[in-house]
Amino acid sequence: MFAEYRAKRINTGIKPSTLNREQSYLRAAFNECIRLDHWKKENPLSKLRAFKVQESELSFLNLDQIAILIERLATSKNSHVLMVSRVCLSTGARWGEAEGLRVSQIQNGLIQFVKTKSSKARSVPITADFEKALLNHFEEHGTGERLFATAYSSFREAIKATNLKLSDGQLTHILRHSFASHFMMNGGNILALQKLLGHYSLTMTMRYAHLSPDHLEEARRLNPIALLGR
Template sequence: MAYLTKPQITELLDALKARSTSPHPALVARICLAIGARWGEAQALRPDRIRGNALVFANTKSKRVRMVPVTAELVAMIQGHWKQHGPFTNCIGVFRQVLLSTTINPPRGQASHILRHTFAAHFIMGGGHIVTLKEILGHASLNMTMRYAHLAPEHLNDAIRLSPLTDLPTTARP
């Protein structure tokens, strides 16, 4: 498993904007990056699945319904896109073609799924809680979510930062 760095995210979004033959892949990719949605979940969004500033995913891989908060800006982008271009269509092939035109080389079979891994890795590296990530991603078990946590080994440094011994007065140290 792998994830995209911030410069790679920028490269991908710029390439989707400049080289895509469809208006849909750039926004579907943005949704996946914003909340860790699977490509098929994001592509299947409909207007009735927006509830305030949250997206509702049904008929997911885990057969569970989940609601994930998003920014008002993303909701406005989605609604504006639908007004201009209509609902998302099957655009994974276009996404894959554009991805191949970049310097990004994801592991085999992870073309669009790397977006989900990217969200998860950056969430954990940014200090997000693993149980919260489990709920956002819609996993049935924490074990599944833990597969994503190893992508961000830097979070292990929290063992030092969050230790109860950190910042103790020197008189309390051996």
């Protein structure tokens, strides 16, 4: 029944990745019913294969593009959008994690992110200068415990004004991709990146592994043509 439903949905133009998520949600629901002893049979989706999905392009901003974006954000009427963006670029935080920061989450050169997508708290180090800038921003613009007010629409306006080309479905997430990409290009460790991003699985973080300079250098040195000296 689900396979037939899935076939009808794919024919209407629904993306395979969306249907794979629906399948995983329903499979998880059956697994929970089995655990609670409400379902006595085998999980009906356990043997149904998910669609193979071509991995999408992983785009990020180079340093010149980041400089252009920061310059534009600095002129925004929204007093928070620049600092929220800097948090994302400095820590790899998701926009919602950065925008919802409270002053108590900034201590001793660390930002602690809580209520994350993976449900696990994580701490990311920042420079002393940036910590001071965040605390100064809180003193001037903070409300209650919160450092920032909503700034999403202002970020969207800045991206539009700079004419930066983003992949489909990306907006604020380009900041997180940019952090991770530059981290790896500058010699960062993939396991450390997994912890910084808060990925539950290393598989998700491995999307950035190909950017490692060690990886690229090995490709130059260890291919058969190079070894033959041709």
